[in-house]
Amino acid sequence: xxxxxxxxxGGTVTVVDLDAPNTVMRGAKLNNIDGxxxxxxxxxxxxxxxxxxxxxxxLPLPEMDSVEDDVLYGTAVxxxxxxxxxxxxxxxxxxxxxxxxLPEAQS
Amino acid sequence: xTSPRVVVVGAGQGGLETAAALRGRGFSGRITLVGDECVLPxxxxxxxxxxxxxxxxxxxxxxxxxxxASFFATQGIDLVPGDRAERIDRECRVLHLESGAALPYDHLxxxxxxxxxxxxxxxxxxxxxxxxxxxxxxxxxxxxxxxPARHLVVVGAGFxxxxxxxxxxxxxxxxxxVEAQSRALARALTPEMSAWLTDEHRRQGVRLLLSxxxxxxxxxxxxxxxxxxxxxxxxxxxxxxxxxxxxLPHTELAAEADLxxxxxxxxxxxxxxxxxxxxxxxxxxxxxxxxxxGHTRIESVQNASDQARCVAADICxxxxxxTAVPWFWSEQYAVRLQIAGLTAGHDEVVLAGDPGExxxxxxxxxxGRLVGVESVNRPADHGIAxxxxxGGTDLSPEEVGAPGFDLKQYQRAPAPAPAPAPVTAPxxxxxxxxxx
Numbered sequence: 001x002x003x004x005x006x007x008x009x010g011g012t013v014t015v016v017d018l019d020a021p022n023t024v025m026r027g028a029k030l031n032n033i034d035g036x037x038x039x040x041x042x043x044x045x046x047x048x049x050x051x052x053x054x055x056x057x058x059l060p061l062p063e064m065d066s067v068e069d070d071v072l073y074g075t076a077v078x079x080x081x082x083x084x085x086x087x088x089x090x091x092x093x094x095x096x097x098x099x100x101x102l103p104e105a106q107s
Numbered sequence: 108x109t110s111p112r113v114v115v116v117g118a119g120q121g122g123l124e125t126a127a128a129l130r131g132r133g134f135s136g137r138i139t140l141v142g143d144e145c146v147l148p149x150x151x152x153x154x155x156x157x158x159x160x161x162x163x164x165x166x167x168x169x170x171x172x173x174x175x176a177s178f179f180a181t182q183g184i185d186l187v188p189g190d191r192a193e194r195i196d197r198e199c200r201v202l203h204l205e206s207g208a209a210l211p212y213d214h215l216x217x218x219x220x221x222x223x224x225x226x227x228x229x230x231x232x233x234x235x236x237x238x239x240x241x242x243x244x245x246x247x248x249x250x251x252x253x254x255p256a257r258h259l260v261v262v263g264a265g266f267x268x269x270x271x272x273x274x275x276x277x278x279x280x281x282x283x284x285v286e287a288q289s290r291a292l293a294r295a296l297t298p299e300m301s302a303w304l305t306d307e308h309r310r311q312g313v314r315l316l317l318s319x320x321x322x323x324x325x326x327x328x329x330x331x332x333x334x335x336x337x338x339x340x341x342x343x344x345x346x347x348x349x350x351x352x353x354x355l356p357h358t359e360l361a362a363e364a365d366l367x368x369x370x371x372x373x374x375x376x377x378x379x380x381x382x383x384x385x386x387x388x389x390x391x392x393x394x395x396x397x398x399x400x401g402h403t404r405i406e407s408v409q410n411a412s413d414q415a416r417c418v419a420a421d422i423c424x425x426x427x428x429x430t431a432v433p434w435f436w437s438e439q440y441a442v443r444l445q446i447a448g449l450t451a452g453h454d455e456v457v458l459a460g461d462p463g464e465x466x467x468x469x470x471x472x473x474x475g476r477l478v479g480v481e482s483v484n485r486p487a488d489h490g491i492a493x494x495x496x497x498g499g500t501d502l503s504p505e506e507v508g509a510p511g512f513d514l515k516q517y518q519r520a521p522a523p524a525p526a527p528a529p530v531t532a533p534x535x536x537x538x539x540x541x542x543x
Contacts, residue, residue: 029173029174030174030175030177030178031181032127032130032131032174032178032181032182034131037412039408039409039412040152040408040436041150041152041153041408043152043436043438044486045436045443045445045486046409046434046436047490067443067486070485070486070487070490071486071487071490072490073486073487073490073491073515074486074487074489074490074491074492074493074494075490076494107413107431
């Protein structure tokens with residue numbers, strides 16, 4: 001199990017416990033966390049599950065592949081160095097304590 | 108004053124997202140979601156792809172669910188599965204269900220979806236002639252495709268038909284696609300992309316017949332389809348037939364309530380029907396095209412989801428006209444096809460990238476203005492195009508056609524507001540090929 005923290009731009013913080021197999025995107029959908037749309041259902045097509053990984057993160061994240069990198073060019077809020085698609089972040093015990101920030105908009 | 112009650116008819120993508128978006132906006136009234144299937148709301152896109160190959164949802168149905176059962180309890184959304192809306196009493200604002208239940212509403216949202224258009228030929232009722240719309244259809248098809256190789260004939264080279272053809276080929280079946288139009292995906296794709304995709308299917312071993320119509324289906328004595336007869340009399344083996352020739356929107360409920368319908372439930376820019384207490388979203392809704400003349404109906408996940416959010420805002424008193432840029436995606440073999448905008452009506456296209464390497468985009472312009480981009484395995488082009496189309500852009504055909512053009516490098520210049528599409532006389536479509 002991993003504790004994942006979603007920080008909204010308005011300051012609201014939602015913390016959820018997630019088991020594998022899940023993704024950080026799916027965790028948001030399961031808990032109706034506003035701010036993650038994930039219209040394509042997690043197939044890295046739409047770029048509407050964009051998150052910013054917390055600046056102080058030290059947890060090991062999976063490498064970004066070229067598709068995710070490309071999709072991030074089209075996000076509603078422009079990407080930055082810590083941008084990821086949350087559908088490409090599988091939840092594992094190693095991600096326990098992960099903090100992600102939600103963008104102002106997804107579409 | 109009692110809190111308002113919302114009833115949503117249809118528990119597909121549009122219906123579910125309407126309920127979820129209402130709660131997301133803090134709507135505190137009662138929400139009832141009525142669906143005629145007995146399962147939790149699920150994703151349809153994998154049904155023609157990963158579900159059939161076993162990659163998605165085949166072993167664990169939860170993979171397909173849009174939300175788990177617990178979601179409905181924690182969000183206070185009353186899900187009524189396995190029941191059907193029978194009649195709307197607009198005067199009393201009550202929805203009557205087939206089961207006899209009566210649901211009073213302050214706002215009613217019609218997310219009734221669509222059903223496959225039936226194939227109007229003799230023999231269409233034979234066993235082994237299928238359509239693909241819902242989970243039940245997908246289970247049947249999965250069973251049929253999981254055995255030894257067979258002769259599958261797909262009728263219709265649209266998204267569903269071509270995705271099914273690709274999936275069946277991947278599973279080792281002999282696949283023929285019969286399309287009445289002169290090219291594949293004629294309504295959705297430019298001739299350039301259509302031709303490329305047709306070639307890809309042929310490279311993969313699909314027999315793709317264009318400008319051909321089905322005359323009849325013939326079965327064996329047990330009533331199982333075995334032969335398809337085409338116009339002109341040609342007979343081809345058809346142990347399994349899947350019909351994908353478009354859909355018919357579910358408008359009966361609306362029509363019987365005297366709402367305005369016509370290839371869809373007609374709504375205004377805020378997606379309200381001719382009764383302002385009733386909205387319609389998704390495949391069933393015929394809405395005014397933003398920035399253009401006329402109404403349209405769009406069958407896509409994006410359209411259903413974005414319209415759901417638009418309606419939720421309107422019900423919460425924070426509505427705005429629906430202006431989302433349409434986008435679509437499809438996966439066939441290793442082809443990631445993405446479409447941003449509506450390309451119908453374009454008069455000029457510019458190709459960027461390399462079709463030979465299956466990485467390219469077709470930029471579509473109308474009177475010099477970008478109206479849509481089709482991309483194969485170029486997701487950055489797609490995503491950036493969606494942003495440009497949403498914000499308005501002065502990206503020109505000349506810029507796209509210039510040597511070394513890369514949309515990733517293209518700066519978002521201060522752009523003019525999107526202007527209504529000009530009505531121009533049809534003219535020759537110049538085709539430029541950008542230097543890759």
